[in-house]
Amino acid sequence: MPAMTMAAALNEALRHSMKADQHVVVLGEDVGKLGGVFRITDKLQQEFGEDRVLDTPLAESGIVGTAIGMAMYGLRPVAEMQFDGFTYPAFEQIVSHLAKYGSRSRGRMRLPIVVRIPYGGGIGAVEHHSESLEAYFTHTAGLKVVTPSTPSDAYSLLIRSIEDPDPVMFLEPKRRYWIREDFELEPNGLPIGKAAIRNEGTDVTLITYGPSVRTCQEAVEEAAADGVSIELIDLRSLIPLDLETIMESVKKTGRAVVVHEAQVTGGFGGEIAARIMEDDFLSLHAPVVRVGGFDIPYPPAKLEDVHLPDLDRVLDAVDKVLNY
C-alpha cells in the first residue's frame, strides 16, 4: 500500500478499533462533522454514526469525566483533547479519578480509556498549542503514557492502547502528523511498554520519544558520517518504561543522552538520567546529558526554533558525553 501519514494511520487505527469492538466510542470537541482539527477522526462519524462519535460541548473536564462514566457503563471511550494546552481543565479528572479508580475500587472498576492529545511544538502555533506535558502524567501513578514516533507505530500503539484495560494518555507528536511511511495496516509485534531500537550503535545511547525521534535520527546519520556510532532508543511508552532495553544499551556504550522537547527542569529526561545512574553507575564513562527545551513558557512561533532541541543541540550533547 502507498505511504501513509501518521494522521491517516491514527485515523485508520480508530476505524480498526471501532470495527473490532462496538464498545469503542470517540468523543471530543469537533471530532464529528469536522473530523477533528487535525482530521484524526475524519469520516468516522459518517461511518459509525453520532452514537459512536460524539461532538461534545467545549469542556475538557466534562470530556474526561463523562468518558469515565461511560467506561463505568461498559464502553471503551477514546477522548480527544483538542490541543495539549487544553488538557489542563481535565487535570483533576485525570489525576484524581482516571489514574486512581482502578486502585480505589480494588481492581473492580478498571477504566479502559484512551485520552488522545496532540502535543509538542514545531508547528508555528499560537500560545497553548505546543506544550510538552508528558511529565505531568509520568508522575501520576495509575496512568500509562504512550507516544509514537512513526506512522506504523502510531497505528499499532493506538490500537493496543484502546485494547488496554488501563487508562492510557496517548500523546501524538503533532509536528509529525504528516510524515509518511509505507507499512501494512496490521498491529506490529511490539506491545506497550517495549522500546524500539531505531538504530544499533556502540558509542553512545541516545534515548528519546515522540517528536524528537526524527530529530535524533538525523543526528544518528550525521554522527555516523563522522564515524560516531549511536544507538537510538525510541521509548514508545514512558509508563511503563522499558528500563531493560535502556540499561542493556548503556552497559554497551557507557554513555547516554536523553532528548525531549519539554523544558529540562522536571522533565522526564531527569527520570531516565537518574535511573541510569542508579542502576548502572559503574558502566557510565560520562554523565548522562539531558537535552530539552529551556525552562521557559513555550515561546512564540517566531522563536520556537531557538527553543526546540535541534540537530546541533543533540550533537553537542553527544560530543559532550563522548569527549568527557
Next chain:
Amino acid sequence: MPAMTMAAALNEALRHSMKADQHVVVLGEDVGKLGGVFRITDKLQQEFGEDRVLDTPLAESGIVGTAIGMAMYGLRPVAEMQFDGFTYPAFEQIVSHLAKYGSRSRGRMRLPIVVRIPYGGGIGAVEHHSESLEAYFTHTAGLKVVTPSTPSDAYSLLIRSIEDPDPVMFLEPKRRYWIREDFELEPNGLPIGKAAIRNEGTDVTLITYGPSVRTCQEAVEEAAADGVSIELIDLRSLIPLDLETIMESVKKTGRAVVVHEAQVTGGFGGEIAARIMEDDFLSLHAPVVRVGGFDIPYPPAKLEDVHLPDLDRVLDAVDKVLNY
C-alpha cells in the same frame, strides 16, 4: 517568646503581611469564620474584616482565577487550597495563566500571588488529602515553588513569598504544622532561592525539603551515632533551586541522597540527581540515590507508614552510597 508551632507561625506571617501592606488579601474555602481547616487563617477575618479575608465559593479554579484578576487590579492575593489534592481543578489557571502572564505581557503584568497548599502525607487522612504535588509545579516555568520545614522558616518564607513580585506556590508540610520552635518573629536573612544547611557533614550529602527534613534530621543523628557524618541540605525553595549549595556540598562529600515523599518516578529527586551528575560527575564516588514514595496512588491511612520514606529507608540509602 514561647515556642510556636508552624501553623501559628504561618498565621503570624499572614498577619504581619496584611498589616504591612493593605493590598494583601486572603481568599479560599473556609478561611474566614472557620479560620481554615488547619486554622492557618485563624482570627484574620475578625481582625481585618470580610474585605481582606474572603470566604469563597467551593471552586478552586475560581479561587486562583479570581486571585489573578485581583492581582491585575493591584491586590496581592494569598489564595488557600484547602488540601493538596484539591488543587487540581485550578491546574489550568495555574499553568496557563499564573505561570505565564508575566511572560505573555512582556513583564508588564506581573502576578504577585501566593497559592498556599497544605501538602504531603502522614496525617492519617482520607484520599486526596496527602498528595505531594510539587513536581507538577517545578516543571512549570514561571512559577516559584517554596516549601518550609521549620516554624521560623515558614514565617520568613511566607512573608517573602507575599512580597515576591512573581507567583509563588507555597507548599506547607501539613504533618509538620504542629512542630514547635522558639524564635523571634522577624523574617530571617535567607531569601527565596537559598537553601539552608541544617547540618554540616563530610561523608554524604542528604538533600531534602518540606516534611522530609525532619525525617532526615533523625537520620543525621542516627548516622552520627554510627560515626557517619551527613551534610543535610534543606532546599527551602525548589524553584529557584540553589544548585550552588548542593554542588559545593557534593564536591566535598562525593556522595548524595535525595529524599522526598512524592513517588520516585518523575519526582523532583530525579531533577536533582540528574543535575548533580551533569554538573560534577567526577566528584561522585557513588550514584546519587533517590528515596521517595512508591509509584502508587497515595495509600490509605493504615498503610501510609509503609509508603512514606522513614528513617530506615533514608539510612539504607545512605549506606548504599557509602558502601558503593
Next chain:
Amino acid sequence: MEERRGFVDPSNVPTATIQLLKPDGTLIPDTGYEPDLKKDDLLEIYRYMVLARRADLEGTNLQRQGELGVYTPLIGQEAAQVGTGYALDEGDWIFPSYRELALAMMRKIDPVDILHLFRGTWHGGMWDPKEHRFAMYSVPIATQTLHAAGFGIAAKLDGAKTVALACFGDGATSEGDAHESMNFAGVWRAPVVFFCQNNQYAISVPLSKQTAAPTIAVKALGYGFPGVRVDGNDVLACYVVAQEAVRRAREGLGPTLIEAVTFRRGPHSTADDPTRYRTDEELKKWEALDPIVRFTRYLEAEGIITDEFKQKVEDESKEIAAHIRAEIVGAGPRPAHELFEFVYSEPSDILRREEWLLYEELAGREDES
C-alpha cells in the same frame, strides 16, 4: 417570569418547596402528588431511615473512640436520601459523594465497607461497585456528577433504561464539574437525576456565600431541563419528586435537578467545629424538623406502624451497630502487597521492584523487633 425591558430577572424565580407532610406529620391536602406507596413500602422507608441513622451514629462514635480517622455524619439527611433512593430501580446506578450512607445501605452495602474508608483501610470503600450499582465514594467535590452524566449518556446511546443518580451538595454546585455535568447531560437528554442535598453549609460556608442564586433548582434552566425544590426532611415529598424525575429520565425526557432542602445537623466531619460558624438556634430549629420523627408521626397517625414493628427495627439497628463495632474495632490493615496490586491490571517492572524493596524493608523491621 416578568421581563424588565427584556431582562430575565432572578427576583421572579419561584422559591416554593414541595412538601407533602407537615412537620407534625399530617398530610397536606391537594399537593397534586399522591405517593403510590403501599404499607410495606412505607414501613421499608421507615426502616431504612432508622437503620441509617443508627449506623451513622456508630460512625461518629467509632471516630470518637479513635477507631476511624474521620467521619462525615449524615444525621438529618435521612429522608432526602431514602425518599430519593426509594424511587430508583435496582438496576439504576448511584454516584455518591461521601455522605451517602443511607443510599448505600439501600443498595445492600454493608456499612462496614463504608466505614473502612474512614478508618483508612482502603480509599473509596470496600464494596463492589458493579454488584451494588453504587460507585465508589468520591471525595473531590462534584467530580462524580460527571461520571453520572457519562454513565447516563452511555445508557442513552445503548438504548438502555438505566438511570444514573448524581449525588452532590449545595457547595458542590459552585464547582465547574457540576456545571459541565448538567450541561452534558442536558445536551444528550441523558437519564440522569441530579440530586443536590442542600444542607445549607459547605463546611463553614453558608449557602448565601456559595451562590447568589435564588434557589439551586433554578440552575436547571441554564441547562435546558426542569428543576425542583423539595422539602428534604419530608420523605414522602422526596419520594414523589424523585419518582417524577426518574420517570422523565426513563422515558427519555432527560435530566432533572432536585434540590432537597435539608440541614447537616452534625459537624461537616468529626474534625470540624461547627460552633465557629453556626448558632445553636439554627441547629435547634432543624432538630425540630427531624425527618424520622415527622415520618413516624405520620405512620402512627395513619395507623400504619405498630410498636412491634418499631421494636423490630430498633433491634435490627442494634444488631447493625454491634456488627459494625465487631468488624471495625481493631481491624487490621490490608496486606501491603495490595498497594501494588491494583495500580494497573498488571504491575510494571518498576512497581514490582518497589514491591520487593518494601518486602525487604518489612523483613528488616521484623528483624529489628
Next chain:
Amino acid sequence: MEERRGFVDPSNVPTATIQLLKPDGTLIPDTGYEPDLKKDDLLEIYRYMVLARRADLEGTNLQRQGELGVYTPLIGQEAAQVGTGYALDEGDWIFPSYRELALAMMRKIDPVDILHLFRGTWHGGMWDPKEHRFAMYSVPIATQTLHAAGFGIAAKLDGAKTVALACFGDGATSEGDAHESMNFAGVWRAPVVFFCQNNQYAISVPLSKQTAAPTIAVKALGYGFPGVRVDGNDVLACYVVAQEAVRRAREGLGPTLIEAVTFRRGPHSTADDPTRYRTDEELKKWEALDPIVRFTRYLEAEGIITDEFKQKVEDESKEIAAHIRAEIVGAGPRPAHELFEFVYSEPSDILRREEWLLYEELAGREDES
C-alpha cells in the same frame, strides 16, 4: 414562569431578543429604549465598525499571504463589540478572548500589536494592558472570565466604580470557568458585565450541541443576576443593553449577562474549513443581516451621515490597512534574550545558564553559515 407541580420549566423561558433597528435600518417604535447618543457618538460608532472590519480583513489577507501563522476573523461581530464597548468608560477594563479586535481598537490599541500575536512574534500581544485597560488576549476558553470576576471583586472591595467586561463566546459557556466566574461575581455583586458573543458556533459545534438551554441569557438566573438577549447585529440595541448592564454594575447592583446573538461569518480561524459543517444558506442569511449595512442605512435615513464622512472613514481605514501591512510584512522576530527576560522578575541562575547555552548555539550557527 409557569410551575408544573413545583418544577421550574425551561420551556417557559423568554427567548425574545432586544432589537432597536430592523435589518433595513429603520428604528423600531416603543422598545422602551432610547439611546442617549449624539450625532458625534453615532458617527464614532460607525467609524469603529468600519475600521475594525478593515483591519480584520487585513488580518485574514496577511494570513493568506503567509505573514501570519493563523488569524481568527471578527467579521460579522462588529456591532456586538462596538455597541457594547461604547457603553464603557475609559477606565473600565476589558478582558478579551482572541476575537476582540474592534474592542481593542476602541481602546486605542494598534491592530499591529494584536496581529503580532498571530504572526508568532509574542504570545498575548504587544500592548501594555495597564495603559489600555485591556488584558492580554486569552486563548484557553473562558479562563479570562475569572480574571474579570476577580478584577470586579477587587474593585468592589476597593470601593471603586470600575467595571470589568468579560468577553467570551457561546462555546465558552460550557466551560467550568465560565460558571465559576459568574457564580463568584454574583456572590460579591461585583461590577462585571458578562458579554457573550453568541456567534452560533464553537469551531464546528453549533449552539444546539453546546447546550440544551433555551437561551444563554437565562443562565444568569442560576447566579442570581439578570440576563438579557440582544440582537448582536444591531449596534444600537447592543449599546443600550450594555449601558444598562454597566449602569447596574457601577451602581453596585452586580453583574449582568448579555447574550449578543450574532454570527461568525468567517471561518473559526484561517486554519478552519467551515464548508464541512455549515451551509451556504446559513451564511447568506447572516450576510443579509450585516451590522454595518444596517447601521449605515439608519444613519443615512436619519440624515446623520454624509458621503464626505463615509469617505473620510474609508480613507482612514485604508491608512490603517497600509500601516498594518507596513508593520507586519517581513517583521523580524523579537530578540531571543526576551524569552528569558520575562519569565520571572529576575532570571534564576539556571535560566541564565540556559540563556548562555543559547547564545553559544546561536554563535555556533553563525559560524557555520
